Structure formats: C-alpha cells, structure tokens
Amino acid sequence: MPAFRITARDAGSRARTGVISTAHGNIATPAFVPLATKGSVRGVAAAEVAALGYEMVLGNTFHLLLRPGGEVVEHFGGLHRFMGWDGAVISDSGGFQVFSLGHGGVADEIKGRRGGAGEGSIVAIEEEGVRFRSPIDGSQRFISPEISMAVQAQLGSDIVLAFDECTPFHVTREYTASSTERTHRWLERGIRWREEHPGPQSLHYGIVQGGVYEDLRVESTQAVVASGCEGVAIGGSLGADKEQMYEVVGWSTRELERLAPERPRHLLGIGEIDDLIRGVELGIDTFDCAMPTRLARHGTALVADPANRWRLQVDRPRHRLDEEPLAEDCPCPACSAGLSRGYLHHLARSGEQSGGRLLTLHNLTFVAGLMARLRDAVRLGRLADEAERLRS
Amino acid sequence: MPAFRITARDAGSRARTGVISTAHGNIATPAFVPLATKGSVRGVAAAEVAALGYEMVLGNTFHLLLRPGGEVVEHFGGLHRFMGWDGAVISDSGGFQVFSLGHGGVADEIKGRRGGAGEGSIVAIEEEGVRFRSPIDGSQRFISPEISMAVQAQLGSDIVLAFDECTPFHVTREYTASSTERTHRWLERGIRWREEHPGPQSLHYGIVQGGVYEDLRVESTQAVVASGCEGVAIGGSLGADKEQMYEVVGWSTRELERLAPERPRHLLGIGEIDDLIRGVELGIDTFDCAMPTRLARHGTALVADPANRWRLQVDRPRHRLDEEPLAEDCPCPACSAGLSRGYLHHLARSGEQSGGRLLTLHNLTFVAGLMARLRDAVRLGRLADEAERLRS
Numbered sequence: 001m002p003a004f005r006i007t008a009r010d011a012g013s014r015a016r017t018g019v020i021s022t023a024h025g026n027i028a029t030p031a032f033v034p035l036a037t038k039g040s041v042r043g044v045a046a047a048e049v050a051a052l053g054y055e056m057v058l059g060n061t062f063h064l065l066l067r068p069g070g071e072v073v074e075h076f077g078g079l080h081r082f083m084g085w086d087g088a089v090i091s092d093s094g095g096f097q098v099f100s101l102g103h104g105g106v107a108d109e110i111k112g113r114r115g116g117a118g119e120g121s122i123v124a125i126e127e128e129g130v131r132f133r134s135p136i137d138g139s140q141r142f143i144s145p146e147i148s149m150a151v152q153a154q155l156g157s158d159i160v161l162a163f164d165e166c167t168p169f170h171v172t173r174e175y176t177a178s179s180t181e182r183t184h185r186w187l188e189r190g191i192r193w194r195e196e197h198p199g200p201q202s203l204h205y206g207i208v209q210g211g212v213y214e215d216l217r218v219e220s221t222q223a224v225v226a227s228g229c230e231g232v233a234i235g236g237s238l239g240a241d242k243e244q245m246y247e248v249v250g251w252s253t254r255e256l257e258r259l260a261p262e263r264p265r266h267l268l269g270i271g272e273i274d275d276l277i278r279g280v281e282l283g284i285d286t287f288d289c290a291m292p293t294r295l296a297r298h299g300t301a302l303v304a305d306p307a308n309r310w311r312l313q314v315d316r317p318r319h320r321l322d323e324e325p326l327a328e329d330c331p332c333p334a335c336s337a338g339l340s341r342g343y344l345h346h347l348a349r350s351g352e353q354s355g356g357r358l359l360t361l362h363n364l365t366f367v368a369g370l371m372a373r374l375r376d377a378v379r380l381g382r383l384a385d386e387a388e389r390l391r392s
Numbered sequence: 393m394p395a396f397r398i399t400a401r402d403a404g405s406r407a408r409t410g411v412i413s414t415a416h417g418n419i420a421t422p423a424f425v426p427l428a429t430k431g432s433v434r435g436v437a438a439a440e441v442a443a444l445g446y447e448m449v450l451g452n453t454f455h456l457l458l459r460p461g462g463e464v465v466e467h468f469g470g471l472h473r474f475m476g477w478d479g480a481v482i483s484d485s486g487g488f489q490v491f492s493l494g495h496g497g498v499a500d501e502i503k504g505r506r507g508g509a510g511e512g513s514i515v516a517i518e519e520e521g522v523r524f525r526s527p528i529d530g531s532q533r534f535i536s537p538e539i540s541m542a543v544q545a546q547l548g549s550d551i552v553l554a555f556d557e558c559t560p561f562h563v564t565r566e567y568t569a570s571s572t573e574r575t576h577r578w579l580e581r582g583i584r585w586r587e588e589h590p591g592p593q594s595l596h597y598g599i600v601q602g603g604v605y606e607d608l609r610v611e612s613t614q615a616v617v618a619s620g621c622e623g624v625a626i627g628g629s630l631g632a633d634k635e636q637m638y639e640v641v642g643w644s645t646r647e648l649e650r651l652a653p654e655r656p657r658h659l660l661g662i663g664e665i666d667d668l669i670r671g672v673e674l675g676i677d678t679f680d681c682a683m684p685t686r687l688a689r690h691g692t693a694l695v696a697d698p699a700n701r702w703r704l705q706v707d708r709p710r711h712r713l714d715e716e717p718l719a720e721d722c723p724c725p726a727c728s729a730g731l732s733r734g735y736l737h738h739l740a741r742s743g744e745q746s747g748g749r750l751l752t753l754h755n756l757t758f759v760a761g762l763m764a765r766l767r768d769a770v771r772l773g774r775l776a777d778e779a780e781r782l783r784s
Binding site (some may be wrong): 038039040041042043046047067069072075076081082083084090124320321323333337338339340342343345347349350352353354355356357360383 | 396430431432433434435436437438439464467468473474475476484664712713715725729730731732734735737738739741742744745747748749750
C-alpha cells in the first residue's frame with residue numbers, strides 16, 4: 001500500500017484530499033497538525049487532542065534533543081508511548097530552531113511575530129553541521145543531518161523531516177543559492193543515514209528552500225523530488241507578505257504537480273486561517289503552526305469572523321460582561337459547557353491557566369472543523385464555493 | 393429537611409458521615425473541597441472536577457471581589473453559572489486573605505508554607521471593617537462583614553462563611569481575646585445583614601477563633617453555636633506544630649459534640665493527608681486546602697507513602713528514567729493513560745503546564761479516594777483500622 005493515496009481532486013485548483021498511512025494510523029488530508037513541541041500539546045492531554053479529531057501531532061527534534069534527550073525518549077519506547085499518544089507523529093528536524101538562534105529573528109520574519117529566540121546562539125555553521133549554545137544551559141552542542149535523523153529515529157517519528165538550513169529573508173540571493181545547495185547535500189546525507197540505519201516504517205520528507213527566488217524554488221523542488229524522498233515539505237523564507245508567500249508556495253506545488261503529484265506535501269510553520277484555506281487551494285496536504293495554541297494562551301479565540309482575521313480577543317475590556325459563548329453551536333468543551341466570553345475574559349485577565357487551556361481546546365476545535373469542511377468541499381467538488389463562504 | 397444529616401457515627405472517635413443538602417446538590421461528608429479561588433480550579437475544567445467525584449468547590453470572596461467584582465459574577469447568574477459548575481459552592485469570607493496582607497505571613501504560619509502575600513497591604517483595621525490596598529492595582533478598598541455577605545450573595549454561594557479576623561500566632565493573648573470578640577460582633581452583623589437581605593437558600597457558617605488558648609477557643613465555639621449559625625468553621629492560628637493544631641481543633645469539636653453535634657463543621661485551609669485523616673477522627677465534616685493542587689503545580693504527586701509525607705517529587709533527578717506510573721491502579725487521567733513518572737518529570741522540568749495539570753488531576757483523584765475510604769470506614773465501623781492502614 002502506498003504511504004499516501006489521493007482520494008479526490010479539485011477541478012479548479014491544486015487541492016486534493018488523501019490519506020497518509022503510518023504505523024500509527026491514517027491521517028485524512030488536508031490536515032492541520034497541532035504542536036507537541038516538547039512532547040505535550042500545551043495544557044491538553046493526548047487523549048483530548050485525539051478526541052478533537054486530530055490524527056497527528058508534531059514533536060520538535062531541537063527541543064527534545066536538548067531536554068529530555070533523544071535517548072531518554074527512546075528509553076520510554078519513543079515519543080508516542082512517552083506522551084501517551086496513539087496517533088501519528090511528525091517531527092521537525094531541528095533546522096528551523098537552530099537557525100533561529102543564529103539568524104536572530106528568522107522566525108519572526110517568516111511568521112510575522114515578535115519575540116526572542118532564547119538565550120542560545122549559533123557558534124558555527126559548517127558543511128558538517130551546526131555548532132550552537134543550548135538555550136537551556138549554555139552548553140555547546142552540535143547538530144547535523146545524521147544527528148537529526150538519529151534523534152528522530154529515537155523519537156520513533158512516523159514522518160521525519162530532513163535537516164535543512166532555514167534561509168532567512170534578509171540574505172543575498174547568492175547566500176540563498178549556496179545555502180539551498182547545502183540543504184540538498186544535507187538531504188542526501190540524511191537519506192544515506194536512513195539507508196544505513198533501517199528502522200520501523202517511517203516517511204522521510206525533504207525540505208524545499210530557495211528563498212523568494214522562483215528559479216531556486218523550482219530547482220530545490222526538483223532536487224527534493226529527485227532525491228526519492230517519500231514526501232516534500234516547504235520551508236524557509238516565504239516572502240515579505242502573504243501574497244508573496246502564496247506565490248512562493250505555489251512555485252513548489254506547481255512543480256510538484258508536474259513531477260510528483262502523488263507525494264504528500266507539508267507546509268512548515270504556516271497556519272493562520274486564511275493561510276490554511278489558500279494552502280489547501282495551492283495543493284498542500286498538511287500544515288503545522290503554533291498560531292491556534294499560542295493565540296489561545298494569549299487570550300484570543302478563533303471565530304468565523306474573517307474581517308477580524310478570524311480572531312476574537314476575549315481579554316479586551318468589551319467582553320467583561322459578554323454573556324455569549326465564543327461561538328454558537330461550537331462543540332468545544334468551553335462552548336458546549338455554556339461558558340461565556342465574560343468568564344474566559346476573567347480567566348485571561350486573572351492569568352488563570354484554565355483560560356488558556358479552554359481557549360486552546362476551542363481554537364483546536366475551530367481548526368479541526370475548518371479542515372473537515374475543506375476536505376468535504378474538495379470531495380464534493382465545491383471547494384471554490386466553500387472557500388468563498390469561509391472568507392466572507 | 394435539615395441542611396445536614398448525620399448518617400453514621402464512629403464509636404471510637406468523633407468521626408461521622410453525613411450529607412449536606414444544598415440548592416446545588418448534596419455533599420457526602422467527610423469531604424475535601426478543592427479550591428476554585430478565582431473561579432476556576434487551576435487548569436481543570438469544572439466538568440472534570442465533578443468527574444473526579446467532588447460535589448463542592450471553594451470560591452474566594454477576597455479574590456473575586458477584586459476581580460472580576462461581585463457584581464460581575466452576579467451579572468452572569470452567580471459563580472456556579474459563571475464557571476459552569478453544577479455542584480455546590482462554599483465561599484471564603486475574605487477575612488483570611490485580607491488579614492494575610494497586613495499580618496504579613498499569617499498564612500505561612502498557619503499553613504507552614506513560605507511565600508509573599510502579594511503587594512497589597514492593610515491600611516486600617518477598625519470596628520467597622522478593614523481598609524486595605526488591592527494587591528492587583530494598589531487602589532484603596534474596604535471590606536466589612538456586610539460587604540463580605542453581600543459579595544457572597546452575589547456569588548450565589550451555597551455555604552457562606554462569616555467575615556472574621558484571622559488572628560495570627562505571634563500576637564498576645566490579650567490581642568487574641570479582643571480580636572476574637574470582634575469576630576463575634578462581626579458574626580452578629582453578618583447574621584443581621586442576611587436577615588435584612590433574604591436570598592436563595594444558603595447556609596451560614598460562623599468562624600471559631602481564639603488562637604491557641606483553650607478557654608478562648610471554647611468560648612468562641614460557644615459564641616458561634618449561640619449565634620444560631622447553620623454551620624461552624626474553625627479558623628485562625630492553630631498552633632506551632634501539628635500536634636498543637638490537632639489539640640486546638642479538638643477543643644472546638646469536643647465543645648460542638650456537647651452543644652450542637654448536628655451542625656456541620658468545616659476546617660479552614662488544612663488538608664495535608666495526615667491532617668485529613670486526623671481531622672476526620674476529630675469530627676470535621678469538610679476541609680479545604682490549596683495543598684493538593686499547589687503541590688501538583690510544583691511537581692509533586694500524592695502517593696500512598698506516609699514515610700515521605702505521601703509525597704513523590706516527580707521533578708527529582710531520580711525519576712528521569714522512571715517508567716512506573718505515579719501509582720498502580722490509580723484511575724486518574726495520567727495513570728490510566730499509562731503515563732510514566734519519567735514523562736511527568738520531563739514536563740515538570742520543561743515547565744510545560746500539561747505536567748502541573750496532570751499532577752493536579754492525580755492529586756485530586758488521590759484525595760477524593762482517601763475521603764471515600766474514610767467515609768466507608770466510618771460507615772462500616774472500622775475507622776481505627778483504616779486510619780492505621782492509611783498511616784503505615
């Protein structure tokens with residue numbers, strides 16, 4: 001059985017529905033993947049994540065390598081057993097995080113957010129790999145394609161991502177080109193490591209880089225396809241704004257449509273509501289993003305309100321006496337228990353973690369519902385209508 | 393129907409089982425009452441608290457008065473509806489917290505813990521009430537027996553506590569005596585307020601003070617009984633160590649046994665495992681305490697290990713590779729999902745709030761199980777054996 005099977009295609013876009021088969025169950029795509037960065041979806045039990053309809057979570061090689069260490073997770077039988085998660089696991093390679101330390105702000109650029117990259121720093125980027133200081137204890141550490149693959153094997157991931165350099169936006173075309181080529185060489189090393197260390201069934205996704213340059217993106221897409229990787233992830237700097245991001249993503253999915261339409265495609269770290277809709281239209285199968293859970297911890301609920309970027313800032317003063325639930329007919333634990341915006345306002349203002357948790361459950365419910373609607377729409381041949389309805 | 397009905401008595405101690413009837417259901421006693429200080433049991437949904445077997449939670453007048461304000465909770469139909477809790481609510485009067493601001497450390501003395509009382513302070517203690525600065529915004533506020541009663545009415549509490557001065561340990565006998573007398577006068581004012589403001593059914597508990605002086609404790613117990621309050625709470629400084637605390641509590645329950653055995657008794661802010669066992673033997677019906685939930689947030693699980701004060705500090709290095717669950721045959725979400733001490737160690741070390749939440753659920757499960765065993769033992773006439781077994 002192939003690892004990815006396309007079940008329906010949209011006539012008017014590159015969108016498709018499919019099923020990724022893993023040793024830990026199937027994932028109906030297009031799907032959003034919640035973050036379990038350090039081995040836990042913040043504040044939410046694994047069983048609750050499953051109950052919300054999610055079939056895969058994302059663990060983070062960089063964070064788990066530093067604490068508790070890949071060998072500790074392996075001691076407990078892998079990340080699934082460690083965190084009590086019966087579904088599938090995709091693991092980030094660590095590339096994005098380690099380069100965020102050095103490029104200082106690459107994450108901010110790419111994701112449009114602010115905030116520090118911790119106290120760690122890059123010591124040296126070499127062909128062999130990257131030396132960096134741990135943001136936890138300042139100790140010097142090293143990560144390479146082989147180490148990333150070894151740790152992801154210790155995690156027991158169902159989908160492993162290639163170790164790449166996440167090229168930032170502010171560098172030259174020349175740097176982007178040479179960095180992308182090194183990412184391709186690192187991909188080959190990762191493939192070799194996996195050949196030499198056969199383990200349980202897992203899928204290996206190469207990562208497309210190439211900055212905002214069409215020819216580099218196309219070449220990188222071709223290189224990843226040529227490597228024979230089972231899947232393709234799109235990463236790196238995706239541009240200065242959303243329109244450019246969609247254009248950059250589209251260069252890759254257009255090329256993939258031509259060369260390897262049957263391979264699953266993951267879009268790294270992108271997941272605002274409009275991005276999910278557009279990403280599906282562009283032919284993306286899976287998405288991961290901190291947005292729904294991070295917004296929740298900061299007092300913001302996702303709601304069907306495109307004019308406000310699908311956001312309801314429940315911690316705003318206007319919601320102090322607001323008796324409405326976050327959303328009518330929402331099946332999440334907060335809305336179905338009849339909790340008001342005013343109560344969630346109070347919890348957010350009081351710094352009660354119950355508030356962030358209830359908003360997290362609501363936001364993950366909202367995104368799960370959105371993805372289900374998009375899958376249904378593709379299946380029923382009415383994606384354009386559904387996307388229009390979702391956006392207005 | 394009386395508000396409290398005794399269903400069984402232990403032959404060898406003052407222990408009894410009973411049922412407190414409220415407008416929001418019955419509470420089987422002896423019972424532990426989890427804290428929902430600011431309108432939420434930290435990190436745990438109201439439905440989860442109920443699923444653990446709890447029938448009452450404690451809301452805090454002081455905290456809810458300051459934020460969101462009693463009128464806001466009333467706007468939402470009371471604390472039950474505000475927080476989506478179908479069970480009963482007992483509310484602290486605010487006395488303990490406001491006096492903790494001024495006496496600076498009374499909470500620490502009484503509960504044997506350390507840590508600040510926030511940035512608030514007492515401005516003046518007068519016969520009329522207490523002027524203080526809010527620890528939230530520094531604004532000057534006032535609380536009195538009438539205000540405490542009014543706020544507790546806004547909360548819609550099923551059991552309201554009298555506004556008292558929580559006499560600290562380091563004051564003179566003379567201060568303790570005059571403070572206790574003022575607490576009795578404040579009790580009368582609270583009773584009068586309730587007479588003038590009849591509301592939905594609720595029980596009013598007077599609070600016994602009197603420091604560590606037997607005659608003052610006995611007098612205070614008599615005064616509370618004479619007031620006609622439906623229930624009796626024991627508060628204030630309970631001594632320098634556990635033996636003195638049990639002695640002080642025993643003076644009151646001995647007197648209550650003589651004067652008003654049929655009234656329900658609450659022990660304020662005490663709830664370590666040995667205290668719960670001993671408290672039941674001393675004839676206490678309900679307990680509230682931050683201990684099980686606070687320990688959880690600090691990486692400690694409650695387990696059947698009296699030699700270690702029933703504590704398992706899962707954040708200790710020795711549990712890094714520990715594959716055992718917190719406890720065998722424990723029905724809590726962490727243990728029943730097969731999560732290891734090593735995983736909870738990792739979450740605690742990583743500061744992941746999922747860890748504190750899972751430990752909170754475990755600890756509340758442990759305490760609920762303990763109270764159920766104590767109730768069964770009283771009912772079956774074998775409390776002495778059961779207490780012996782629990783302590784060894």
